[in-house]
Amino acid sequence: MHASPLLQTFNTGPALLILLWVIFWAVVGGVVTPRVYRRKDLDASSATLYGAVAGAGTGPILPVYLWVKTPELNWRWIVVPSALTLAMLIWAFAVYDPNNLCVNNGGYVISQISNGLLVGVLYGLIALGLTLIFSILGIVSFAHGQFYMIGGYVAFFVVDDVFGLNLNPLLGLLAAGLVTMAIGIVFERLLLRPMHLGQIERPSEYAILVTFGLAFFLTYTVQATIGTNPRKLTPYFPIDTVTIGPVSMPPSRVIGAAIGLVVLAILYWFLNYTWRGKALRAVSQDKQAAAVVGINPLTMNTLAFGMGAMLAGIAGAALVQVFTWAPNVGDVASARSFVVIVLGGMGSLIGAMVGGLVIGVVEALGVGCFPDVSRALAYQQVFGLVIFAIVLLLKPTGLFGREL
Amino acid sequence: MRKYVLFAMVVLMLVVPTVTAAAPMYQGEDYVVQADDWLSKLADKFLGDVLAYPAITYYTNQKNAEDDSYAKITNSDVIEVGQKIYIPTPEEAEAYFANSVQSIGSGTIKIGSMVPLSAPGSVTGGTAMKAAYEIALEEINAAGGVLGQQVELILLDSEGLPERATSAMSRLINQDEVVAVACCYHSAVGLAAKEVAHDNHIPVVFAETWNDDITGSGYPEVFRIAPRSSDVAGVDVDYIATLNPSYVAIMTENTGYGIPAAEITTEKFNALGIESETFFADIGTLDFAPVIERMKAGRTPDVILVLLTGETGFNFEQQAAEAGFGPEDVVMVCNQAASDSDSFWAAVPDGRLCLYHAIGLPTALWTDKTKAFAEKYVEKTGRARPESYAMEAYDSLWMTAQAINEAGSTDPDAIIAALENIQYDGALGHIWFEYGSSNPVPEDLPASAWHQFMNPAVTIVQFQEQGESAADLTVVFPDTYKTGDQIFPGQ
Numbered sequence: 001m002h003a004s005p006l007l008q009t010f011n012t013g014p015a016l017l018i019l020l021w022v023i024f025w026a027v028v029g030g031v032v033t034p035r036v037y038r039r040k041d042l043d044a045s046s047a048t049l050y051g052a053v054a055g056a057g058t059g060p061i062l063p064v065y066l067w068v069k070t071p072e073l074n075w076r077w078i079v080v081p082s083a084l085t086l087a088m089l090i091w092a093f094a095v096y097d098p099n100n101l102c103v104n105n106g107g108y109v110i111s112q113i114s115n116g117l118l119v120g121v122l123y124g125l126i127a128l129g130l131t132l133i134f135s136i137l138g139i140v141s142f143a144h145g146q147f148y149m150i151g152g153y154v155a156f157f158v159v160d161d162v163f164g165l166n167l168n169p170l171l172g173l174l175a176a177g178l179v180t181m182a183i184g185i186v187f188e189r190l191l192l193r194p195m196h197l198g199q200i201e202r203p204s205e206y207a208i209l210v211t212f213g214l215a216f217f218l219t220y221t222v223q224a225t226i227g228t229n230p231r232k233l234t235p236y237f238p239i240d241t242v243t244i245g246p247v248s249m250p251p252s253r254v255i256g257a258a259i260g261l262v263v264l265a266i267l268y269w270f271l272n273y274t275w276r277g278k279a280l281r282a283v284s285q286d287k288q289a290a291a292v293v294g295i296n297p298l299t300m301n302t303l304a305f306g307m308g309a310m311l312a313g314i315a316g317a318a319l320v321q322v323f324t325w326a327p328n329v330g331d332v333a334s335a336r337s338f339v340v341i342v343l344g345g346m347g348s349l350i351g352a353m354v355g356g357l358v359i360g361v362v363e364a365l366g367v368g369c370f371p372d373v374s375r376a377l378a379y380q381q382v383f384g385l386v387i388f389a390i391v392l393l394l395k396p397t398g399l400f401g402r403e404l
Numbered sequence: 405m406r407k408y409v410l411f412a413m414v415v416l417m418l419v420v421p422t423v424t425a426a427a428p429m430y431q432g433e434d435y436v437v438q439a440d441d442w443l444s445k446l447a448d449k450f451l452g453d454v455l456a457y458p459a460i461t462y463y464t465n466q467k468n469a470e471d472d473s474y475a476k477i478t479n480s481d482v483i484e485v486g487q488k489i490y491i492p493t494p495e496e497a498e499a500y501f502a503n504s505v506q507s508i509g510s511g512t513i514k515i516g517s518m519v520p521l522s523a524p525g526s527v528t529g530g531t532a533m534k535a536a537y538e539i540a541l542e543e544i545n546a547a548g549g550v551l552g553q554q555v556e557l558i559l560l561d562s563e564g565l566p567e568r569a570t571s572a573m574s575r576l577i578n579q580d581e582v583v584a585v586a587c588c589y590h591s592a593v594g595l596a597a598k599e600v601a602h603d604n605h606i607p608v609v610f611a612e613t614w615n616d617d618i619t620g621s622g623y624p625e626v627f628r629i630a631p632r633s634s635d636v637a638g639v640d641v642d643y644i645a646t647l648n649p650s651y652v653a654i655m656t657e658n659t660g661y662g663i664p665a666a667e668i669t670t671e672k673f674n675a676l677g678i679e680s681e682t683f684f685a686d687i688g689t690l691d692f693a694p695v696i697e698r699m700k701a702g703r704t705p706d707v708i709l710v711l712l713t714g715e716t717g718f719n720f721e722q723q724a725a726e727a728g729f730g731p732e733d734v735v736m737v738c739n740q741a742a743s744d745s746d747s748f749w750a751a752v753p754d755g756r757l758c759l760y761h762a763i764g765l766p767t768a769l770w771t772d773k774t775k776a777f778a779e780k781y782v783e784k785t786g787r788a789r790p791e792s793y794a795m796e797a798y799d800s801l802w803m804t805a806q807a808i809n810e811a812g813s814t815d816p817d818a819i820i821a822a823l824e825n826i827q828y829d830g831a832l833g834h835i836w837f838e839y840g841s842s843n844p845v846p847e848d849l850p851a852s853a854w855h856q857f858m859n860p861a862v863t864i865v866q867f868q869e870q871g872e873s874a875a876d877l878t879v880v881f882p883d884t885y886k887t888g889d890q891i892f893p894g895q
Contacts, residue, residue: 101701108701115693228527230715230751232722241728250726253693323690324719324751328523332690367694373702377695378658378684 029055107246120360
């Protein structure tokens with residue numbers, strides 16, 4: 001049976017009871033556990049978090065066990081309770097809105113997750129570039145979305161026949177990568193290198209302003225030269241809609257995600273199996289030690305900025321066949337990338353990738369499951385931000401962040 | 405016999421002078437500009453009055469319109485050596501001044517405008533309106549401008565954002581000192597702009613801003629030639645009702661246009677017992693996949709009505725089509741931005757069978773003015789046909805110019821009075837404002853009838869072939885304008 005959107009009935013009362021139960025035991029666990037640990041002279045630094053999650057997930061059962069036995073708090077005591085907490089919340093949701101498609105239609109949930117994963121790969125790819133720049137140069141580039149936007153345009157003009165080029169899509173991707181990389185390298189050499197040479201008095205403010213300036217410059221240059229008429233490519237390769245069980249994936253998105261995965265594989269190989277890639281990782285771990293063993297950090301800066309721009313550019317080229325392209329598409333991409341890299345942990349490559357997938361899935365599920373159908377899409381970005389806020393609250397360094 | 409000849413001669417003598425008096429007389433002389441000439445000096449020399457130079461400008465531009473060996477004077481302060489100009493006779497000059505009532509200085513008359521020329525505004529609409537304004541401006545100036553002066557159009561970019569609109573409108577009025585404004589694409593922009601216009605008491609003729617409240621606030625300065633959202637919603641609903649749907653999905657935007665438009669439409673559906681549901685999206689939303697998935701998995705709509713404007717609407721329509729839920733799968737009333745068919749097909753290649761509501765007379769009923777404008781517009785922009793907002797832009801500027809001329813001055817009250825009584829014939833047909841200060845809005849009509857053009861033609865048209873130009877679409881509704889049958893998905 002399909003839910004009739006006009007006959008939405010919400011069981012607010014029972015759902016609220018479940019929620020109150022969860023909150024009550026979370027508070028009890030969070031408040032009592034650290035006291036018990038402290039009284040027994042044990043390490044209580046993470047007892048609040050562990051106690052709260054234990055209470056939320058299992059009610060009184062696990063907290064009481066913790067109070068009695070006071071075991072050493074390691075990952076084992078957080079993973080299962082977290083899963084149980086999530087299950088409790090889903091249960092509350094299912095009770096609240098039993099007609100919701102996310103509750104009574106498993107195939108639908110899988111479709112939404114696959115939708116989220118498909119775009120999430122590319123969100124991750126954009127964020128990877130940003131986090132790479134951050135881990136090597138120690139700056140946040142505010143012009144990152146603009147490289148994404150330019151990559152899309154370059155691919156469009158190479159592959160489309162507006163200029164009579166009409167070339168192979170692979171050349172379009174290559175051109176998008178090369179052009180954005182070239183812009184990135186030139187910009188880094190001209191405007192960021194002085195910062196690393198100590199020629200700038202207040203480097204961190206400088207980095208913010210100069211990348212902001214670049215963002216405006218690129219957006220308005222594109223607007224003035226190419227114009228703002230909407231552009232879009234048809235799918236790069238003529239494949240059919242991919243249907244697996246209840247899930248059907250439009251060709252353009254499948255191609256986009258496949259491009260993302262190939263680029264990721266190449267990046268993985270580059271970072272792990274080439275001298276330059278290893279050098280990049282070395283610089284990201286310890287600049288001085290890397291310099292001692294003969295890695296020029298300035299060269300690595302340029303390389304990292306160029307590669308970061310290129311990753312965004314290729315992501316743009318992969319998405320210009322999915323979305324309608326305009327000079328402002330980079331703005332949303334920029335904002336989302338910041339969320340992704342903070343969520344994943346600043347400077348963590350794997351974190352950026354996982355963060356991208358998480359944001360993609362959370363946004364899709366949020367829009368797909370939010371009880372108020374009318375507003376669901378308007379809250380699209382909010383769902384990602386809520387997860388972001390929760391993660392920051394519980395683990396301020398992000399999912400894969402290094403302790404500072 | 406002789407009597408008849410005499411009679412005929414008398415008649416001829418009577419008729420000929422009246423004919424020549426009606427048309428420009430052109431009994432003056434041609435003159436080639438020499439070094440050190442300027443118009444007031446020539447006016448003094450030939451007409452005996454240094455202030456008579458606007459007449460030279462006017463008649464030269466008149467001649468230029470017929471014969472381009474004459475110079476076109478856009479600024480009376482600038483003439484160049486070697487230009488051929490026309491010096492009217494003192495009688496012609498007098499006739500000119502009698503018509504234009506007064507001559508004010510040497511400057512130009514400034515009219516302001518703003519359209520969306522960059523994202524997140526609907527750029528396809530903004531560029532169309534800009535081209536239309538330029539055509540109207542050129543025509544107005546070729547016809548001698550207003551009050552004997554050239555018109556200068558100051559056109560700003562609204563970006564479709566209300567905050568931009570407020571600052572742009574203040575700039576137009578306070579810095580550029582425009583005497584009137586003909587403007588706007590987005591309703592949110594119109595709502596912001598009308599407040600500034602009202603505060604500064606500057607008349608505005610709105611094109612393409614549909615929100616009912618724009619005229620609904622009853623400001624004396626505000627006039628509108630575009631239909632209201634409720635007019636358009638009425639046609640949408642009447643059309644959709646003919647399909648006997650049980651459930652309609654409305655995809656709209658979170659803006660000053662989208663929210664009330666969806667509300668009005670929903671009310672009208674409710675009145676007819678048709679169930680509907682509204683899905684809101686922010687303007688500029690890129691990824692519609694999750695909501696399309698939700699529409700597909702939930703109760704299947706019989707009709708999808710897209711009220712998302714510009715590129716955002718294109719994004720939705722194409723992604724729906726890619727997900728197997730597009731116009732070839734479900735009856736879809738697409739956004740009227742599709743009337744820029746080149747942009748539409750570039751962004752929505754799978755958009756065949758899209759319907760949309762077209763504003764303005766169907767092609768078969770075009771007047772000579774519409775045809776003349778359409779020809780210039782197609783030549784200038786390379787688009788298939790003038791979209792409704794292009795025609796509205798063209799008419800709003802021409803109407804403003806006509807009102808200033810009829811007012812005989814640039815005084816806001818005089819212009820407003822002229823607009824209230826205007827009978828204008830333009831690209832959209834005959835336009836007038838039924839209700840105003842002398843004929844108040846009757847109680848049984850909504851307040852938005854104030855200064856509102858009450859009879860805009862709205863039709864539903866359909867793309868029936870891949871890549872079809874908006875110029876030759878099939879009109880499927882209403883019956884009075886119908887040119888063919890609708891093709892349904894799967895048919």
